[in-house]
Amino acid sequence: MKRSAFSSHRTERRDASRLSDPYYRLDNSAILTAAIADRSGPFVFRLTCTLDHTVDLGALGFAMARLAPRFPCLNVRMGHGVFWHYLDPLRRAPVPEAERVWPAEPMPYRRNQPLFRVMAYGRRIACEFHHAITDGTGAMAYLRALVCDYFVQKGVELDSEELTRMGIAHADEPVSIEECEDAYARYFTHPLPPPPPRPQAFQLPGYRRHEGYRETVGSTPLAAIHSQARSRGTSITGFIAAVYLAALQDVYEAMPPGPRRRASRLLSVQIPVNLRTRYPSRSVRNFTLLASATLDLGLGHWNFDEILARVHHELGLGVSNKELARQLGRNVAGERNALGRPLFLPLKSLVLRRINAVMGVGTYSGSVSNLGQVTLPEAVASRVLSIGFLPARSAAACANLGVISWRDTLYLSIGSLAMKRDLERLVFTRLASLGLEFSVACNEAFERERP
C-alpha cells in the first residue's frame, strides 16, 4: 500500500500514567508560537459570549471549576526545559478574572498561571487563549461547554445526551485520550518535498500602536452574505478574503509613489484550515494549517471579480490533501531535525524567530480566520445574544480578520494595531458597496487622526 503523510496513525502508545511528574509536549504549531510570542505578537485570541442578563460570578466560577478536570490540556502553564518548552498541568482550577481595558492582551508565562483566562464584564463572558495550547476550534469547544455549564448552574435543565449529540463537552463525562493528543504527530509519518519558498508580502504601512488593540466588529444577516458568496461561486471565507485583498489593494494604490515603489507588490492573506474536518481528530489542542490567497499587483489592477476567482481557485488548491500534507511534512520534519533538537531553548527560540520572520509573518499581509457557525442547545441559545471572535494581535500583519456566525448573524471582527483606520473603513465600505448591510461598532471612540 502506498504510504501517505496522512496514513493511519500508529497505535502504539506510551502510557504516561507511571510518570511522577507528567507534562504535555508542545504540538508542532505551539512550538513556534511559544518561542516567538512577545508583546508585539502575543498569540492571544479572544472569544466572547454576550448573555441576556448580567453575569453571575458565582455560577461562572463554579462552572469553570467543574470544567477544569474536563479540559486537562487547557489548564496548563508554560514550562521552560533545557531544549524545549513544555506544558505543565495545573492542579488548581482557574477562576474568573476582571475584564481588562484592552482585549487580547499578552499572556506572560507565569508560575501557576494557565495559558487562558476567562473574564466577566457586565453581560459578557470573554475567554482569551494563548495559541500555544489551542486553536479556535479547541477554544470554541471550551466556550460552548462553559456557557452550557454556566446555565446549568443558573438552573437551566440540559440533557447530557443532547450535549453529547451536539459535540459539547460536559463535566460529567470522562476525558477522552484523543482530546489531548498531538494530532500533527499522529498524522505525520515521513517528510515530503517542502512547499516552495514564499516571497515577502506587502505589509500595511503606517505606525503601529504600542498600547491597546482596536477591535472593529460588523454584523450582518448571515443569509445575505451567504447568498452573496454563493451567487459569486465561492464560500463566505473566500468572499471575505477577497474583500480583504481588495481593501489591501486600495491601500497600496493610495500610497505615495515613493513608499509604494519600495513596498512589496505581493498581497497575501493567510487562511487557517481546520484539519479536523479532513483528518479525524477530537483534539482540543492545535490542529490547523494555513492556506493562502495572493495577488500580484505587478500584474496591474485587479477588479473584484478577478480577485474573487483567484481567491476561490487558490483556496481550492491550498486546502487539497497533498498541499496540506507537505506543509505538515515540512513543519513536523523541522521539529524533528536532528541538528535542531539538541539546541538549547534560548538558542532555538532565536532560530525560530528568524525562521518566522523569513518564512512566516513576513510572507503574509494579514489573515482571515473563520470559526464557522456556533451552535448551542436551544434552552441556552435563546439566552445568548451574540458570540464574538477576535484574532490575535500582530504588529507585522497589523490587521487580522475574524469571522464567526451565531444564529442568523455573521460577525466580522477586525483586530488592528495600526494607528489609522483605513483598512477597516475600506473593508466595510467595500462590503456595503456590494449590497451588504453591516452594523459596525468599535471599542474606541473615533479621534481625528493625524495625517
Next chain:
Amino acid sequence: MKYCPRCGVELEEQVDRCVLCGQLAVRTRPATADAAGLAYPKTPAGDVSGVAHGSDVEIGADAFARVVRDSLSEAERRRVAVELLAVSFGSALLVTVPIDLFTHGAFTWSKFSSLGVVSTWLFLSIPLILAGAPWLQYAVLAPYLILAAFLLAVFRNDLGSFLRYGFPVTIAVDALAASTLAIVAAFRRKGLNAVAVFLCGLAVLSLFVEGAIDLNASGALSLDWSVIVAIALVPVAGLLFHLHYRVVDQASLRKLFRL
C-alpha cells in the same frame, strides 16, 4: 443583589468587595451591569491581583497521563536498546577472546577486557531490563560490583589488594548507592534534586576512598584531594537544590532535558 460597579457582575451576598477587581460592592445596579458588545472598563482592575487566586478543586493526574506520544512504547524502546547492547558487546567478546587464544594459546589480557566488557554490558543493560524496579537493579548490580573487584584481583593474583582496597571501596560504593537511591526515592519530584544528592554522595565517597587509601598505605589519615573534591561538589549540589525548589518549580529531569 450586590454588584461590582467596575466589572458589572453579580456578586454573592456575603462579599463586600468584588473578587475580580477589589472594588467595593454596591446594591444599586450600575450601568456596567448591562455592558456587552465592545464595551470595556475604563481603568485597569487595580492592584488587587492577589484576590483572584486558584480554587481548591484538585485535578486528577491520570486525565492527562494517557496522551498519545511516540510510535514505540517505552518497553519496546528498551528491548531494542538491550538487543543492540548485547550484539555490540557480544561482538567485542567474540573478537577479543579468539585473538588472545590464537596469539597466546591461553587467556591472558582477554580476561581483563572480557571482565570490562561484561561489566559494562551489565551496568548498561540491567537498568533497561529491570526498568521501574530500582531496588531489583541494586540487588543485581551491588553484589556484582564486589564480584568484579574480586575477579580483577584473582586475575592479577593479588587477593591482598582486594582485601585492602577493592573490598572496602566497593562496599562503600554499594552503601552510598543504597543511601542515594533511598533519598531520591523519597522525593516527590525527581529532578535536579536527584543530581544534587548524587553529587553529595560522590563527595562522601571521595572522602571514604582517600581514607581507605591513607589507612592502608601509611596507617594514618591525611585527607587532602578528597576535601577539595567535596568543597567543589557540595556548593554545586546546593545550587542544584536551589534551582530545583525555587527556580524551575521542581520539574523532573524528564521534562527539563527532553530532547
